Amino acid sequence: MTAADIEARLAPLLAPYRGQRGVLLHILHRVQEELGYIGPEAVRLVARTLGTSPSLVYGSLTFYADLRTRPPAAHRVQICEGPTCRLRGAPRIERSVTAYLGIAVNRESEDGRWEFRVEQCAGLCHLAPYLRVDGVLRPNLRVVDVPQALAPVLMERTA
Amino acid sequence: MRPFDDLKERAKEAWRGKQDSGRLRVTVALGSCGLATGAEETRAALERALAHYGGPASLGTVGCLGACFAEPLVAIGLPGESAVVYGPVPAADAADLLERVLRGDRNSDRALGVLADAPQGDIPSLASTPFFAGQERRLLANCGLIDPAEIDDALASGAYEGLNRALGEMSPEDVIAEVTRSELAGRGGAYFPTGRKWQFLRNARALPKYMLCNADEGDPGAFVNRLTMESDPHSLLEGILIAAYATGCEKAYLYIRSEYPAAVAQMRLAVRQARERGLLGEGILGSGFTCEVEVVMGAGAYVCGEETGLIASIQDIRGMPLVKPPFPAERGLFGQPSNVNNVETYANVPLILRHGADWWRAAGVEGMRGTKLFSLSGDIRRPGVVEVPFGIPLGRVVDDLGGGVPEGRRLKAIQSGGPLSGFVPAELADLPIERDAFSKIGTLVGSGGLVVLDNSRCIVDTVRMFMYFCQDESCGRCTTCRIGTMRLVDIVDRLADGRGKPSDFDSIETLNRFMQDANCVHGQFSPMAIMSALRHFRPEWEAHLRERACATGVCEGLVRYEIDPQACTACGLCEPVCPTDVISRAGTVFAIEQSGCIKCGACLEICPDNAVRLAPAYAAEAVRGLAMAQAG
Numbered sequence: 160m161t162a163a164d165i166e167a168r169l170a171p172l173l174a175p176y177r178g179q180r181g182v183l184l185h186i187l188h189r190v191q192e193e194l195g196y197i198g199p200e201a202v203r204l205v206a207r208t209l210g211t212s213p214s215l216v217y218g219s220l221t222f223y224a225d226l227r228t229r230p231p232a233a234h235r236v237q238i239c240e241g242p243t244c245r246l247r248g249a250p251r252i253e254r255s256v257t258a259y260l261g262i263a264v265n266r267e268s269e270d271g272r273w274e275f276r277v278e279q280c281a282g283l284c285h286l287a288p289y290l291r292v293d294g295v296l297r298p299n300l301r302v303v304d305v306p307q308a309l310a311p312v313l314m315e316r317t318a
Numbered sequence: 319m320r321p322f323d324d325l326k327e328r329a330k331e332a333w334r335g336k337q338d339s340g341r342l343r344v345t346v347a348l349g350s351c352g353l354a355t356g357a358e359e360t361r362a363a364l365e366r367a368l369a370h371y372g373g374p375a376s377l378g379t380v381g382c383l384g385a386c387f388a389e390p391l392v393a394i395g396l397p398g399e400s401a402v403v404y405g406p407v408p409a410a411d412a413a414d415l416l417e418r419v420l421r422g423d424r425n426s427d428r429a430l431g432v433l434a435d436a437p438q439g440d441i442p443s444l445a446s447t448p449f450f451a452g453q454e455r456r457l458l459a460n461c462g463l464i465d466p467a468e469i470d471d472a473l474a475s476g477a478y479e480g481l482n483r484a485l486g487e488m489s490p491e492d493v494i495a496e497v498t499r500s501e502l503a504g505r506g507g508a509y510f511p512t513g514r515k516w517q518f519l520r521n522a523r524a525l526p527k528y529m530l531c532n533a534d535e536g537d538p539g540a541f542v543n544r545l546t547m548e549s550d551p552h553s554l555l556e557g558i559l560i561a562a563y564a565t566g567c568e569k570a571y572l573y574i575r576s577e578y579p580a581a582v583a584q585m586r587l588a589v590r591q592a593r594e595r596g597l598l599g600e601g602i603l604g605s606g607f608t609c610e611v612e613v614v615m616g617a618g619a620y621v622c623g624e625e626t627g628l629i630a631s632i633q634d635i636r637g638m639p640l641v642k643p644p645f646p647a648e649r650g651l652f653g654q655p656s657n658v659n660n661v662e663t664y665a666n667v668p669l670i671l672r673h674g675a676d677w678w679r680a681a682g683v684e685g686m687r688g689t690k691l692f693s694l695s696g697d698i699r700r701p702g703v704v705e706v707p708f709g710i711p712l713g714r715v716v717d718d719l720g721g722g723v724p725e726g727r728r729l730k731a732i733q734s735g736g737p738l739s740g741f742v743p744a745e746l747a748d749l750p751i752e753r754d755a756f757s758k759i760g761t762l763v764g765s766g767g768l769v770v771l772d773n774s775r776c777i778v779d780t781v782r783m784f785m786y787f788c789q790d791e792s793c794g795r796c797t798t799c800r801i802g803t804m805r806l807v808d809i810v811d812r813l814a815d816g817r818g819k820p821s822d823f824d825s826i827e828t829l830n831r832f833m834q835d836a837n838c839v840h841g842q843f844s845p846m847a848i849m850s851a852l853r854h855f856r857p858e859w860e861a862h863l864r865e866r867a868c869a870t871g872v873c874e875g876l877v878r879y880e881i882d883p884q885a886c887t888a889c890g891l892c893e894p895v896c897p898t899d900v901i902s903r904a905g906t907v908f909a910i911e912q913s914g915c916i917k918c919g920a921c922l923e924i925c926p927d928n929a930v931r932l933a934p935a936y937a938a939e940a941v942r943g944l945a946m947a948q949a950g
Binding site: 180181183184185187188209211215218219222224226241242243245246248250251252254257258259278279280282283284285286287296298301302303305306 | 350351354355386387389535536537538539540541544571576577578614615616617618619620631632633634635636637638651652693695696697701702733769771775779780783784786793874895897898916917918919920923924
């Protein structure tokens with residue numbers, strides 16, 4: 160996407176927020192929904208809309224775990240490591256995923272095609288431990304079932 | 319007729335129509351806990367099955383009863399009878415269940431209970447079953463019984479009666495007086511008297527003033543606020559509006575964590591529906607009171623659950639807790655007087671106004687009045703959400719309501735209040751759930767998360783998780799917390815890996831003292847888990863330090879996975895499941911090449927002969943270590 164493309168897509172989205180306050184989180188969510196991530200050009204446009212500096216927008220954006228400064232990978236694997244998930248074996252599942260994907264947690268593969276992230280506890284503790292692969296929840300996961308759960312990602316890898 | 323009476327009458331009519339027991343009534347619980355177990359697929363299967371039913375029938379949606387252990391939950395009410403709750407009902411079984419019930423086979427083995435006082439055949443009343451019998455369900459009264467997306471359901475069940483009474487018969491000062499008299503205290507974990515907090519805001523003169531709701535329930539293991547928002551959203555909304563009226567606010571913000579998208583959607587819908595009925599916005603219920611409510615979704619930052627972090631986050635800056643004083647009641651959102659209260663605190667307010675402070679404070683004990691929601695998880699047979707009065711023994715919640723730890727295991731500890739809190743060891747589990755009793759043993763009641771650990775769990779590893787979390791979520795503003803949490807992580811990692819130093823325990827105590835000077839509660843309370851674990855489980859820490867032994871076999875640096883050649887039958891099932899391909903045939907048995915082993919446990923899971931054993935990694939260990947690992 161060129162800078163002009165980004166401006167064209169964001170301008171209508173940002174216009175209603177011009178001059179308002181208490182709206183940065185709303186805006187960042189909407190930009191990420193629209194573009195998938197919030198890059199330097201988007202940061203500049205958001206700052207202009209709010210009449211603030213890009214560094215302040217960037218400082219906020221990088222504070223939050225959900226917001227991304229780079230495009231998402233094609234495949235996402237997420238693991239919760241809250242206490243119940245951890246008790247029930249999340250670290251062992253994490254090590255197994257790392258062995259199969261070749262990337263440590265909170266990292267992306269070198270070609271950016273898949274990523275492996277820790278997600279925060281969402282209170283689904285009765286399903287611990289679990290993986291989320293491309294958004295699909297795999298609850299009550301045993302370590303032996305990890306390769307099967309990772310099938311969408313592993314197939315991509317050999318393709 | 320006054321506007322509210324009219325609203326309520328129409329709502330009751332709609333509700334009566336729904337409850338019409340002359341037809342078959344089926345409901346499915348679609349809270350996010352249910353959805354995660356496939357409740358939507360169950361609902362679709364029931365919809366298909368009902369298409370073949372000859373008579374009048376309805377298929378409705380409800381929120382969560384709190385019985386997460388039995389999801390997906392389905393309630394079936396035959397014509398002329400009370401509904402029976404069944405669970406778990408996966409989609410594959412749904413049509414069959416319905417068909418059997420219609421044939422007169424009550425299916426009592428899958429029934430949880432009848433939604434009535436009287437049993438039906440051999441199905442007991444739900445309220446009499448162990449999970450429910452020990453509870454006092456005031457906040458949970460409607461949860462799992464009403465459709466959270468239907469404001470009429472809420473109105474028919476008593477919603478907005480409190481607000482109506484406040485606007486019609488009480489001055490703002492009267493409302494604060496009633497809440498003060500009730501002794502309601504902040505349910506986010508600080509337990510600060512709510513009436514007093516509102517009075518501070520009432521006293522502030524600068525306008526505008528803001529009422530904020532903290533729905534950033536970030537403590538791992540706590541999901542009580544989520545249940546309220548998803549299952550009885552108007553109980554929260556009404557509480558916020560009453561608070562705004564009492565304190566002179568015309569705008570309220572509801573800050574919900576992004577990990578709860580269903581709750582965000584439910585609350586946005588509730589705001590829209592309330593506005594349509596004149597219960598929110600300009601001139602509420604025909605009175606002069608105006609209040610707008612805006613829902614803000616967070617973006618994944620635990621410290622935005624700290625009140626000034628929340629305020630900063632709404633304010634277009636980094637969500638880092640601000641320096642206090644000034645406190646929010648003096649200078650809060652946008653520099654204006656504000657209050658931040660927890661979801662559960664607000665949800666109690668309509669009950670206080672509806673039934674009176676005397677009724678409300680009759681539950682609980684001196685110093686801690688009322689009931690509290692707790693989310694049970696971990697090594698517990700019946701995970702879910704319960705509501706009990708303060709003062710009840712913790713052990714009763716874990717054993718009677720939660721069903722205790724799994725068969726063959728023993729209770730080791732209960733972690734209450736999340737990462738910024740400590741442990742209640744098993745021998746003290748009869749402690750009453752009450753602030754002083756908990757603080758005497760070095761922990762907090764907290765916001766409601768209860769994680770149960772049995773004797774197969776390692777306390778050092780559990781603390782390690784909490785420290786990683788505390789360090790990761792530190793906002794970085796003050797060196798004390800930013801570096802202090804990192805140092806604690808280093809030390810716990812060392813101890814868990816068998817590289818501990820004798821001075822480590824002293825270092826932890828020193829760090830704990832220094833961290834009391836942190837800018838906010840995050841830094842101050844981060845050491846609590848480790849301090850509590852050292853206090854109650856010292857021998858386990860000593861074993862990790864001096865003997866480099868993890869008796870439970872959890873700490874991966876201190877154990878080895880080995881195949882016992884006596885037990886191995888060479889079936890070969892282990893070889894293909896090893897992610898690093900380090901298992902291979904060695905003569906007549908199989909063996910694990912230790913240098914490549916990542917201690918994932920896949921081989922242990924698949925071995926049909928129990929031949930994969932955990933052995934201590936350091937040969938200096940006595941056989942005692944191995945014996946303990948196998949007894950766990």
